[in-house]
Each structure stands twice: as structure tokens, then as C-alpha cells.
Amino acid sequence: MKQIVPRRRFKAFHLRIVIGMLMLALGATPVSSAWAEDELLVADQKGQQKALTQAPPRNVETCLDVLGCDRIDHGYNILADPALTCRCREQGVPFTVCSHTCVSQRMEKRAASLKAMHDAGLFLVPCTDDPPMFGTDIGTTYVTMARILSLGAEEVMSMSLRAIEASWLSAEEKASMTADFQGEIQFLAEMDA
Template identity: 30%
Template sequence: MTGQSLIQKLPKTELHLHVEGSIEPQQVIEFARRNQVDFPYATVEELIAIYEFENLAGFGQVYRTNSTVLLTRQDFYELTVAYMRRVRLDNVRHVEIAFAPQGASSRGVSPEMALEAVLDGFEATAAELGMTGGIIVGCQRNRGLDDGLKMLEQVRPYRDRIMALGLASMEVGYPPRLFERLFNEAREWGWKTVAHAGEEGPPEYIWEALDILKVDRIDHGVRCDEDPRLMARLAEEQVPLTVCPLSNVYLKVFPSIDKHNIARLLRAGLLVTINSDDPPYFGGYVNENFAQCQTALGLTDEEIVQLARNSFIGSFLDEDARQGYLAEIEAVVAAELNPIAEMNA
């Protein structure tokens, strides 16, 4: 079996995806026209031409410009539905989607309306496609603690439909420790918690996310290999890392995919997963991330299978559902890999 075929057949999850960042260029142009937005780019080609980023801040500027077209309930609903239908083509079966209500607020859009549209779009499409998952409400760390607490109050009416709290946006200058109170409140509500740490920020941010915010999972986390003690802890405690390889290359965290450290982290026993982050900006959805990593880093079929397993192990699924998906993976292995191994014996 070729790597591409195995990747397609394996059920997978996506644990690190920003729904606003899933907007395709054609959607940006369509929504701008529909909403009569004075948008600086008239065609898809003009827009794609600026998708070159020097760093996270440069990407953020384009991201914010594109997000100005997201104004109505229909926009947020269609955006969520389109992402789920697209990623289901990659045999992604479970998604944990991040949405940042503060981004809507900053444009004068009702965060409650936007969140409700995302929730409705997720729930309707999950039922349609037989998928599982949930919504992670993201706090934009550059807006500070007080704004994050305000956002938490705004989403309170939807708390039973929300899976987790996340911490995103630019890391440097906004260490996780600043948001301890926010995360304490989210845990009191019964939510899971995740935080971006160790992408552009140092390994110390990962320590803070674990020890101060007490997160269940680290988003990115790739700079952990600068700290051997942290590497050992992550491996021992099996803290999930939601790694986004193509995103890391596009944002210059690594110079090229063949220099990425995900294979090294996997082989060191860390619970790493593969995700797409903001796929239209970074060159591919989940399967493309898997495929490029396998080609550039020499991942074996067994390692590809382990990454698929990790995606369910690191998810917020209940144990029965998790074991069901893992059994599906083992069925693919039995059907596709074991006969090959027997023929080569």
C-alpha cells in the first residue's frame, strides 16, 4: 500500500483548527461581495498572491483582513459547514474546532450570534456526516485577561455546548501565567483546556501552560526539544501536542518540512498529533500534512498509523467512543498492512 492510500484509509481527528482560518480564498471574495465589504482584493488570484508570511505577526495581518468579510450568521454557519465537509473527505471523523468570539467583537459583530452560528453549523453537519467533536472557545491572549474574562461571560449561555477553552494568538509578550484566573473559571465550568505554547514562545511557556494553567493539551509545543527535562516530562505524562507541520513551515518556525522535528518527537515517545491549523493559508488540510511529513521525514507506515492513533488518544472523546475509533484503525491495519507484512516474511 502506498503512503497516500494508507493515510486516506485511516480514520483521523483534527484537534488544532481555527474555523475563521479555514476560510478559502473564494469564500473570502464571495462573502465580501455578498456583504458589500470594501475589500482590498477583487479576485481570488490577487488574494492568494499575498499568502506569503515572514512570521506569525505577518500572517495575523492577512488573517484579520480576511476575517472582515465574516459579518452575518450565514457567513459563520457556511464557513463551519464547508470546513467539516472538506475535512471529511480526508477521512477525518472527529474535530475539535477553535473559534475566537473576541475576533467578532473587534469588528462590531455580535460574538453570541457568531458563536451560535458556529455551534449550529458544527452540530448539523456532524449529524449529517456521522462525525463527532465540539467547539473550543479561544481566548486571544493579546487582548489581555480582562477582555478574556468578559468573553467568558458573553459565552456563558452556551457553556453546555462548548467543549473547552483555548489560548491562542501571538505568544511572545503574553505568557500563559497571565491567564490563570480565566483557566480556573473554565475548569470550574467543567470545560477541558488547551493553550498555544512553544510555537514562537520559549519552552518556559509550555511549563507555565502545564503547571499554572493546568491544561489538558498543548497546541504546537514544538520548541519543547530545546529543553530535555521538558521532553522527558511530556513523554512520561503523555501530554498531547497538536502539531501543525505545514503551518510551522509557512510561519518560519522551521525552514522547510524536512527540517521539522515531529518525527524526532514521535520517536522520542511524545504523544504528537498532526493537524492543519489554518489550511487554506498553509498549503493543505490534514492528509496533505500527513503526506508531506511522510515523504520529507521518512515516516514509516507504522508511524503514520501511530499518528492516527495519537489523534484519538489526544482528543476529548469519551473512552467508549475513543476505543471505537481505535478499533477502526486496527481494522485498517489488519486489512492493509498485515497482509503485506506476511507476504514479505
């Protein structure tokens, strides 16, 4: 459930902030962006931060330490800070990442970033971001990620199950979805045998 909360009433809510970081292009920081709008989009009980594709690693650190975010969108430049990369790996911080970009000339760089993040042991969650803009869907995203990361079927299945962990579902909903995924995975494995 998402709701719009006026800034002046924010402290009355014990919710974390979901912030669109498009203002980074104007030189804003994650913190200044959080308060730049008259209203904040708040997600029930969870926090997520868009670190954007070209943002410096310090924005990820700010999102984790100052804003209390528990999931990072994109964050492709995190590897520029080895200590923060190690911290995110050890803490299991999920990074929702896109295998595609709307600029075809950047596909090779995106693939290299995803491979480096995977090789660094970061928790990657494939996503489509804006499917109409990227001309993709979740199936295409997983196929592309498997190709980029040289993943086998077992690794792709594991990645899909881990993605459930990063969701904002309740523990009960996560358990149900995991059981559904495992059933579908077993069905596909039996069909392939």
C-alpha cells in the same frame, strides 16, 4: 461541545480553559492571556493550550502546571528545556503539530523541529491547523510527517491510532473510532497484499 463562558462566571464551571495564545506576540504570558478577554472559550472537560511556534518552553510548563492543560498545540521550542522535554515524554503529553507552515522559507526549520521532537520521544499528533492558510489536508499532513520522520506504514498507522487518544472524545467514542480505524487499516493492508 464548546461554549463561551463570561469571565465573571468562570469559577462556577469545573472546566479547563482552551486559550488562543495569539497575545504572546504582544508579550503576554499564558496566564495573562487567559484573563485578557471578557469571555473565555471553554472546552468540555479538557484543556488545551497553544504554545505557539516561537514561544519559550516555560509557556508549556505554565500551561501544564498553572492552567492544567492536557494537550499542547505546537510547542516546537520545548527541546530548549531538556528537563521539561523529559517530563512531557514521561507524562505522555500530546503535542498537536503541523507539518506545514504558511511561510515556505520556514519549512526546513519546521521539518527539523518535528524530527527532533519525534527523536526525543514526544507524543506527536499531526494536525492541519488552518487548512485554507496552509493549503493542506490531513492526508497531506500524514504523508509529509511520514517523509520528514522516515516513518513506515506501521508507524503511521500507530500514529493515527495514538492521535485518537489525544482527542477530547469520550472513552466510548474513542473505543468506537479506534475500532473503525483498525478496520480501515486492516482493509488497506489487505488491499496492499
